[in-house]
Amino acid sequence: MRAITLIGAPTDVGASVLGASMGPEAMRIAGIAQALRARDLKVLDIGNLVGPGNPQSPAHGGFRHLDEVVAWNRTLYAATLDTLAAGRLPLMMGGDHCLAIGSISAVAQHCRSRQKRLKVLWFDAHADSNTPQTSPSGNLHGMPVACLLGHGPSALTQLTDTFPVLRAAQIAMIGIRSVDASEKHFVNEHHIDVYDMRTIDEMGMRAVMQSVLSDVDENTHLHLSFDMDFLDPGVAPGVGTPVRGGPTYRETQLCMEMLADSGALASVDLVELNPALDIRNQTAELAVELLESLFGKSTLMREPR
Secondary structure (H helix, E strand, O other), rough: EEEEEEEOOOOOOOOOOOOOOHHHHHHHHHHHHHHHHHOOOOEEEEEEEEOOOOOOOOOOOOEHHHHHHHHHHHHHHHHHHHHHHHEEEEEEOOOOOOHHHHHHHHHHHHHHHHOEEEEEEEEEEEOOOOOOOOOOOOOOOHHHHHHHHHHOHHHHHHHOOOOOOHHHHHHHEOOOEEEOOHHHHHHOOHHHHHHEEHHHHHHHHHHHHHHOOOOOOOOOOEEEEHHHHHOOOOOOOOOOOOHHHHOHHHHHHHHHHHHHHHEEEEEEEOOOOHHHHHHOOOOHHHHHHHHHOOOOOOOOOOOOO
C-alpha cells in the first residue's frame, strides 16, 4: 500500500482575503482521508501544524506578514522533510499558496540528497511571480515562484542549504490567465515553461499534459502544487482570487488522471481552498474528487494498454 501523510497548514497570512485557514478542516469534512483509503492507500493524518495568527497588518518593506509567513514555511518545511524521510508522500492541505515555498524547499532538499530529478507542476490561474519590488499588494501568496527561484527575502529563499531552491527549467505552469505585466516579464526573462489558457484552448488539455509530462522518467520526483483557483470559478467558487475562463471539471480530471498514469507523483500541495466563500462545501468536495483521481480513480472503461 502506498503511504500518504496529510499535513494541515491552516493559515491565510500570505493571502489577500481571509478564509483559506479553514481549508484543511473543509477537506476533512469532505472526507479526504476516507476517500484516499478507499483507493487502497495507507493514510496518516497528522492534524494541523501550528503557527502564528493573521495580524491583518498593512505591507511593510514590500511584504505583508513576512515574519508570520516565514514561521509557517519553516514549520511546514520540517514536517514535509520528515514525511519524505519516512518514505511517505506528503499531501499538504492549505492554507494559501505562500506555503509552497516551505513544501517545495523540503522536496528539493530531499531530491538532492537522493539524487532524484525534481519537476514542479504549478496549476494556478496566477503566475505567483511577483517580487517585493513589483508586488502591488505585498501579499506573499503572489510571490512563491519568485522566492523559489531566488528572488525574495533571504528568510524564504534560503530555507535549504542550496540557493536558489529551484532552477526555472524545473517548473512548468499550467492554466495561467491572470498575470501582472511585471510577472510576465519575470516569467519570460527566466524562460519558465507556461501553458496558459490560450495554449490550452489551442492545443487541448490532453496535448498540453503530454507535453508537460514528456520528460518525466523513472528518476523524476513529480511535485504537484495545485491552487484551487486553477479551475473556472463556475466549478470551484470557494477561492479567494477567482478568475473566469479556467479549465472545466473534466479537463481538470483529465490532468489528474494523466498525472496518476505517469507513476512519478511523489508530493502534493492543495491550496487556496476558501470555505468562507464556498457554497455548501462544494469546492472542498471537488478537491477530494480531484485527489481521488490523482491517486488512481478513473472514468476509463476500456482496459489500459
